[in-house]
Amino acid sequence: MESIQKVDITIIGGSFSGLSAALSLVRSLRKVLVIDSEKPCNANTPASHNFTTHDGKPPGEIRTLALNDLNHYPNFQLMIGEVLSIEKVKSGFLLRGNGFTDVQTDKIIFATGLKDVLPDIPGFFPSWGKSVIHCPYCHGYENIGNTTGLWMNEDGIFEHSKFLNHWSKELTVYTNGPIQFSKEENSKLEKEGINIVSEAVKALIHVEGQISAIQLVSGKKIPIQALYARLPMVQHSKLPEQLGCKLLPSGHIEVSNFYETSVPGVCAVGDMASMFRSVAHAVHSGNIAGAMLNRSMILS
Secondary structure, three states, X not given: OXXXXXXXXXXXOOOHXXXXXXXXXXXXXXXXXXXXXXXXXXXXXXXXXXXXXXXXXXXXXXXXXXXXXXXXXXXXXXXXXXXXXXXXXXXXXXXXXXXXXXXXXXXXXXXXXXXXXXXXXXXXXXXXXXXXXXXXXXXOHXXXXXXXXXXXXXXXXXXXXXXXXXXXXXXXXXXXXXXXXXXXXXXXXXXXXOEEEOOOEEEEXXXXXXXXXEEEOOOOEEEOOEEEEOOOEEEOOOHHHHHOOOEOOOOOEOOOOOOEOOOOOEEEOHHHHOOOOOHHHHHHHHHHHHHHHHHHHHHO
C-alpha cells in the first residue's frame, strides 16, 4: 500500500493564480504541492496581453517561466493529475484522485478557474481566444479598426456595447435569435447607431481560428474580423462547492479580501472568485492569498 504524502499546502490548479500563490508560500518555507490537470481556459489563446513584462507572450510560455522560478525551490512539487475527492480530517484534508498518491494537507488553495460555456455552433470553438474574444483589455488594442461584433442577448447589452465602442466605432450585435433584452435597451442601441442582427447563426467562417464572416441560417454571410462574446460561465471544478464553499449569485466562490472561502483552511483565487479575468489579476490574487495564508498559519 502506498503511503500518504503529507504537505503544508496543496494548490489545486497550476495556472497563473495557483503558481503565484505557490511562489509566495515556498518562499515562506512551506512545503507546497500543486496538482494541475493541464486544462487552462486560455489554452486556445496565442498571446496574453496587459500583463507588465510579458505583454504579447503566449500563456504557455509565461506558465513555463513561472514553473522555472518555482523549480529552484526544494519545497515545491508539481503533480499532473485530477483531484476527485476531498475529505475533511482532523489534521486538515485528505485528497484523492488520478495521477498522484493520496495527499494529506493542512490547507487548500483552489485555483481551478471558470469554464466558458460555448454555443454549439461550427467555428466557434476553434476561434475562441483567437478572433472570438471576451476582453477588450486583453485583445482590444490588437483589433482596433477591425470589423467587430458582439455576441450577446441579455440585459446590460447597451452598456456593454457602448463600452466596446471605445475600441471599435462600428459595432454589430449578434443575438443569435429573438431579442431577450428590454425594449428600452433596444431603443438605446438604435439611437447609438449600433446595428442588431437577430437572425440565428449557422456558423462562423474561419481559417485556423481567424474568422472572416458570420453565416446566418438564411445563408447570408456578414464579413467580420473580431467577435466579442459574452458567454455563460461555470466553475471548472465542483469540488469547492462539494466541500462547502459558498457561491455568490454570479456563480463565483465567495471569498474575503484575503481570498479565504467560507470553509476554514480553504482559499480560492483567480477568476473563480472574481469577475476580473486577466493574467495580472490572477497573479495578484495568488500572491495575496499565499502571503496571508502563511501569516495566518504563523499567528494561529
